[in-house]
Amino acid sequence: MKSKRQTLIIAVLLTIFFMVVSTPWEFGLSYFGDSTVAWVLYYIIGFIISLYVTYAFLRALIMLVNHTCEQFKEINNGL
Amino acid sequence: MDFEKEKKARKLAIWVIGIMTGIWIILSVFSFTDTKERVRPRTENIHFNGVSALKGKQVFQAYNCMDCHTIVGNGAYFAPDLTKIYEQAGPAWLKAYLGSPGTYPTKTIVDIQLKQLLSKGEDLPKDIDAYLEKYSGAHDRVEHRGGVDALMPNLQFSAEEIDALIAYFIYTGKINTAGWPPKVIADKSVIEDQARKLEEASGIIRTSSASSAPSSGVENNTAQTTESPAAIGANLAKQLACTACHSADGSAVVGPSFKGLFGSSVPLTTGNSVNADEEYLRRSILQPNADIVKDYQQGVMPSFEGSVSEEQVNALIEYIKSLK
Amino acid sequence: MEIKYPTQRLAYPFFVSMLILFIIQISFGLLLALMQMDPNLLKGVFNFNTARAFHLNLAIVWIVTGFIGTILFIGPILGQRDVKPVWLVHVLLVALWVVVGWSIVTLPLAQKGIAGWIGNVPWLQQGMEFLEGGRITHILLFIGFSIFAYLTLVMFPKKVKRWNELHWGLAIGVVGLMSVWLFTMIPTKELDLQEYFRWYVVHYWVEAVWEIIHITLIGFILAKFFGADDKEVGFAVFWGISLVVLSGLIGNSHHYFWIGTPTFWQFWGSLFSALEPLPLIFCIWHVYLDEKHGVTPIKNRAAFYFIFGSALFESVGAGVLGFTMTMAYANLWEHGTWLTAAHGHMALFGAFGLLVLGAAYEAARQIKGINRFKEGLAKLSFWLLFIGLMGIVGSFAFGGTKQIYVYRILGLDWWGHHIRPAMSSARVLLGIFASIFILGAIVLIYDLLTLKDREISESNQKLINQKLTSPKSINKWYKSMSQFEFGVWLGGIWLFGLIVTAGVFSFNLHSVRVGDPTIPYLIMGIGYVGLIIITLLFAYRFLMAFEQRQDLLQVIQNFSNGQLETLDLKQQPPKGGIREQLILDRFNQLGYGQAFMVVSDIEMGCQHHTLHKILGTSFAWEVLETGPEQWRVKVGKLN
Numbered sequence A: 001m002k003s004k005r006q007t008l009i010i011a012v013l014l015t016i017f018f019m020v021v022s023t024p025w026e027f028g029l030s031y032f033g034d035s036t037v038a039w040v041l042y043y044i045i046g047f048i049i050s051l052y053v054t055y056a057f058l059r060a061l062i063m064l065v066n067h068t069c070e071q072f073k074e075i076n077n078g079l
Numbered sequence B: 001m002d003f004e005k006e007k008k009a010r011k012l013a014i015w016v017i018g019i020m021t022g023i024w025i026i027l028s029v030f031s032f033t034d035t036k037e038r039v040r041p042r043t044e045n046i047h048f049n050g051v052s053a054l055k056g057k058q059v060f061q062a063y064n065c066m067d068c069h070t071i072v073g074n075g076a077y078f079a080p081d082l083t084k085i086y087e088q089a090g091p092a093w094l095k096a097y098l099g100s101p102g103t104y105p106t107k108t109i110v111d112i113q114l115k116q117l118l119s120k121g122e123d124l125p126k127d128i129d130a131y132l133e134k135y136s137g138a139h140d141r142v143e144h145r146g147g148v149d150a151l152m153p154n155l156q157f158s159a160e161e162i163d164a165l166i167a168y169f170i171y172t173g174k175i176n177t178a179g180w181p182p183k184v185i186a187d188k189s190v191i192e193d194q195a196r197k198l199e200e201a202s203g204i205i206r207t208s209s210a211s212s213a214p215s216s217g218v219e220n221n222t223a224q225t226t227e228s229p230a231a232i233g234a235n236l237a238k239q240l241a242c243t244a245c246h247s248a249d250g251s252a253v254v255g256p257s258f259k260g261l262f263g264s265s266v267p268l269t270t271g272n273s274v275n276a277d278e279e280y281l282r283r284s285i286l287q288p289n290a291d292i293v294k295d296y297q298q299g300v301m302p303s304f305e306g307s308v309s310e311e312q313v314n315a316l317i318e319y320i321k322s323l324k
Numbered sequence C: 001m002e003i004k005y006p007t008q009r010l011a012y013p014f015f016v017s018m019l020i021l022f023i024i025q026i027s028f029g030l031l032l033a034l035m036q037m038d039p040n041l042l043k044g045v046f047n048f049n050t051a052r053a054f055h056l057n058l059a060i061v062w063i064v065t066g067f068i069g070t071i072l073f074i075g076p077i078l079g080q081r082d083v084k085p086v087w088l089v090h091v092l093l094v095a096l097w098v099v100v101g102w103s104i105v106t107l108p109l110a111q112k113g114i115a116g117w118i119g120n121v122p123w124l125q126q127g128m129e130f131l132e133g134g135r136i137t138h139i140l141l142f143i144g145f146s147i148f149a150y151l152t153l154v155m156f157p158k159k160v161k162r163w164n165e166l167h168w169g170l171a172i173g174v175v176g177l178m179s180v181w182l183f184t185m186i187p188t189k190e191l192d193l194q195e196y197f198r199w200y201v202v203h204y205w206v207e208a209v210w211e212i213i214h215i216t217l218i219g220f221i222l223a224k225f226f227g228a229d230d231k232e233v234g235f236a237v238f239w240g241i242s243l244v245v246l247s248g249l250i251g252n253s254h255h256y257f258w259i260g261t262p263t264f265w266q267f268w269g270s271l272f273s274a275l276e277p278l279p280l281i282f283c284i285w286h287v288y289l290d291e292k293h294g295v296t297p298i299k300n301r302a303a304f305y306f307i308f309g310s311a312l313f314e315s316v317g318a319g320v321l322g323f324t325m326t327m328a329y330a331n332l333w334e335h336g337t338w339l340t341a342a343h344g345h346m347a348l349f350g351a352f353g354l355l356v357l358g359a360a361y362e363a364a365r366q367i368k369g370i371n372r373f374k375e376g377l378a379k380l381s382f383w384l385l386f387i388g389l390m391g392i393v394g395s396f397a398f399g400g401t402k403q404i405y406v407y408r409i410l411g412l413d414w415w416g417h418h419i420r421p422a423m424s425s426a427r428v429l430l431g432i433f434a435s436i437f438i439l440g441a442i443v444l445i446y447d448l449l450t451l452k453d454r455e456i457s458e459s460n461q462k463l464i465n466q467k468l469t470s471p472k473s474i475n476k477w478y479k480s481m482s483q484f485e486f487g488v489w490l491g492g493i494w495l496f497g498l499i500v501t502a503g504v505f506s507f508n509l510h511s512v513r514v515g516d517p518t519i520p521y522l523i524m525g526i527g528y529v530g531l532i533i534i535t536l537l538f539a540y541r542f543l544m545a546f547e548q549r550q551d552l553l554q555v556i557q558n559f560s561n562g563q564l565e566t567l568d569l570k571q572q573p574p575k576g577g578i579r580e581q582l583i584l585d586r587f588n589q590l591g592y593g594q595a596f597m598v599v600s601d602i603e604m605g606c607q608h609h610t611l612h613k614i615l616g617t618s619f620a621w622e623v624l625e626t627g628p629e630q631w632r633v634k635v636g637k638l639n
Helices: A002-022 A036-066 A069-078 B003-031 B053-062 B085-099 B107-119 B128-134 B136-145 B159-174 B188-202 B218-224 B229-239 B278-286 B310-322 C006-037 C048-079 C086-112 C135-155 C165-185 C191-226 C230-255 C264-275 C277-291 C301-326 C328-334 C338-367 C376-409 C424-449 C458-467 C483-508 C518-558 C578-588 C605-615
Strands: B265-267 B273-275 C566-568 C595-600 C619-626 C631-637
Touching: A002 A036, A002 C264, A036 B003, A036 C230, A036 C264, A036 C277, B003 C230, B003 C264, B053 B159, B085 B107, B085 B128, B085 B136, B085 B159, B107 B128, B107 B136, B128 B136, B229 B310, B278 B310, C006 C048, C006 C086, C006 C338, C006 C424, C048 C086, C048 C135, C048 C165, C048 C191, C048 C338, C086 C135, C135 C165, C165 C191, C165 C230, C191 C230, C191 C277, C191 C301, C191 C338, C230 C264, C230 C277, C264 C277, C264 C301, C264 C328, C277 C301, C277 C483, C277 C518, C301 C328, C301 C338, C301 C376, C301 C483, C301 C518, C328 C376, C328 C483, C338 C376, C338 C424, C376 C424, C376 C483, C376 C518, C458 C518, C483 C518, C518 C619, C518 C631, C566 C578, C578 C595, C578 C605, C578 C631, C605 C619
Parallel strands: C566 C595
Antiparallel strands: B265 B273, C595 C631, C619 C631
C-alpha cells in the first residue's frame, strides 16, 4: 500500500509539471471562441485524465520491473 | 498482482480511451463550427480579380508549393512561409513576381502591375510609393532584391493561376494562427546589423546599393546617357524586368526569347503566324495580349502602355533587333 | 526460431522490395541535401519539391513494405497456420510496385501544375506534405492495405477469444493502417480543415498505428529471441499500446496550434503530447528486461542491434526530441523550422526503419537456411547508419536553432538570403552525415542480399565457439548493466532532453526576443551535443554488455553436461531457503563463464527467482530436464 501511495504522489507531481509546461500563459484565458468556464473544465478534466495516464504508466512500469514468476503465472492461468 | 485487479485495470484503460475519443470529437466539432466570436474564413467567399481562393488552393496543391515553402508552418522549410505573404507584399508585388518567379520584380514592374490593378478597380494605394509604404514586405523586397535572380524555378503560371494564388493568399492571411509566427520585437538597428553581417558573409549585394541596377526612375537614366539606342534598350530591358521572362540567348524562360526574334515568323495560338517586324514588337510591348505566341500563356505579361515613353519603346526595339 | 511454415518464405520478396525502395528513398535524401547546398541544382528539371515528395512518400512506402514483410514472416508462427491464399500475397506485391510506378509517373506532374482536379478531388497528385499522391494513388493504396489486413487476420485463430495481446496488437495495427488512410480522401475546401485531416493520417499512423505495430513486433521478436514469458510480453504489449493511445489520441492536437483552429488545442495538445514519451520509456525498459531473459546464446546478434537501436531511437527521437518541441510555448518557436526535421528523421527512420531492417536480418537468415553468419558487415552498417543518423539529426538541430533566431527573432526571411547563409555550415554537415548514412545503407543492402556468402558452416562455428574462453576479468564497458545503471542512462538522456527543452523555451525570454541569442544557443548547444553523445555512449555500453553476455552464454553452453560438476539438492529440505543458499554458495565460487549443474526432485522456478533477486541478471539458468522425477538446470556465471 505504501508503494501505491508513493506512485500516486510521483504521478501527481509529474502531472503538475506537465500542466505547468502546457499552460499557454501569455495568451491568458481570453481565447476566441472560449470562456473561463470552459477553461476551468479543461483544467479539471485534463488533470484527471493525465493523472490517470501517468499513474497507469508508473504502475505498469513498476510491475514490469518488480514482477515475480508467481504473479505472471496467475495471469497465465486466468487469461 | 492478481488477475482480477489486472483485468479491471485493463477495462478502465479502455474506458478512458473511450472518454478521450468523446472529448476529441466534441473539441473537433466545436473547432469547425462558427461562433459569434469566431468565423472561419471560407475560400469560396474570397476572390481576387474574379477568381476564388478555392481555385487558388487547388493551384497551390497542383504545383506542390508545400514541398518547398511552408504554409501555416507546415511544409519543407526550403523557402519562405506563405501564410502572411499577402499582408507583407500585397497583390501588385505578387502579380509581378508570380509572372516570372525566377526573378525578383523591380519597382518599375510592381508599379506597372499596380496601375493595372487600379484600372480594374482594385482598392489599393493610388501610387507606388504609398503602396510600398503600406506593404512593407514589397518595399524591402524591391529595395533589396529587385531585378535579381530568385531561387524559385520559373513555373510559368497562367494569368488565372496567378490571380487564384493571390486570392488564396488573401484567404490564408485571414486565418487566425493564434499568434504564430511570434511578433518580432527586436530593435530595427539590431536586425539591420545582423542582416548586414549575414549578407557580407555570403556576398549578397542589395539592389539599392548596387550601382548597376537602379531601383527607381526609368526616365532620368535614359536621359543622361549618350550610348547607342540598342545599349540603352538593353539597360531598359533589365530595369523593366523584361529579361526576367525573355532571354537573350535563345532559351525559353517564361516568354519567348529575344534572340533572333526580329524578322522571324512567329507562330500564334490562333494557328496563323505573324512577321516580327517593328510594328509587331511595338504592339507586343504595349498590348501584349493582342497576339499570343504559340505555347505561351495569355494575360501573363502586363501592358507597358503609359509606363514607357515612345523613345524607350524604340530603344527596346533596337535592342531586340541587335540580338540576332 | 527456424522456418516452420513454408509460406513464411513469401516475406522475402517484400524485404527485397523494401531494400530497393530504401536505397532510392535515401538517395533522394542525399539529392535534397545537395539541393540545400546548391539551390540551383536541377532547378527547372527536377525541382526540390518533387524530390522531396519522393523522399517522403518512399519513406512511408518502404517502411510499410517492411511491416508487410515482417508480419507475413511472423504471422504464420503467431497464427499457427500458413498464409492463404498465396496468390493474394503475389497480388499484394504487384500492387505495391504498381503504386510505386504510378507515383513515379504522377508526382513529377507538380512541376507542370497538373493535379487532375475534377470538382474538388485531385486524381493525379495533391501537393500535400507526406500525402502527395492523388486519389488514384489513394485508392490503390487502400486496396493494398485491405489485402494486407485480410491476409493478416485470416492467419489468426478464428475464435477471437483465443487471441492474445500480440494478436490484438497486430490486428489493431493492420486494420488501423487501412482505416486511418481513409481520412486522406476527405475533400476539403479550407486549409484548416485540410491540415486537420492531413494530421489524422500522418499522426495517427506514426504516433498510433505504427507504434502499435512496432510495440507488438518488438514484443514478439524479443520473446522468440530470448524466450521471454508469453504472458509477460503480453502485459508489456497491452500497456504499451494502451499508453500510446491514451497519450497519442488527444496528443494529435499538437498539430492544431497554429493552423486556424481554436487556441484551446494548445492546452490539450501540449498536455497530452507531453505524455506521449511515457509508452516509449516503457518500451525500451521492456527491451532491457527481455534481453536479460536469454539463457542460451542467440543466433543473430546483428538483428538485435537493429531492434535495440529501434527502441532506443524511438525513445530518443520520438520521445525526447518530440517532447522538446511539443509544448505550445516551445512549438511557437520550433514550428516550421529544421528542428522539426531533426525530430522527424530520428523518429521515423530510427524507430520504424531500424525495426524492419532488424526483422529483415532475422527473416533473411531463416529463409536462406543460414544457421549463423559473419556479422561484421551487419554491425558495421548498423554503426554507420547510427552515426550517420545522429549526425543528420545534429545538423538539423544546429541549423534549426540558428534558423529560429534569424527567422523568428529577427524576422529576416528567405528572400533576403539571410536564412540560407545563417544555416550554411549546418547544410555542409548534413551532406557529410547523409553520405555516411548512405554508405551504411549500401553496406547493409549488400550484406543482406548476399547473406548466404557469409554463412558459417557448423564445423567452423564449433571451432569459433570452442575458441571462446572464460575471461579472467571483464572490462567495465562489458559488465552487465544493472537496472539502476540502465535507469541512470535513461535519466541522463532525459536530462539533456530537458536541457534542450529549456533552450527552446528560452526563446521566450525578453533578452532573447530583443536580439541576443546567447542563452538559447548555449543551452541548446549543450543539450543537443550532450544528447547525441550520451545516446551514442549508451548504445555502445548496452550493446557491448549484450555481446559479452552472449559470449559468456556461449562459453557456458560449450560445456557438455557430463563435464559439469553436479550439485544434488534431492536430499536437502525443500523449505527454509537451504537449497537457495547452497546454490548461491556454489555460484560465488565460479569464475566468469563457468557453470555447474543443479539436480532437484521438485520444480526450481522459485529458486530461480530467489537467485534473480540477489544476483540480478548475472547468472545463466538453462533448464535441461523438467520432471517428473528430476529437474536439472545448468547454472553459469555471466558478466
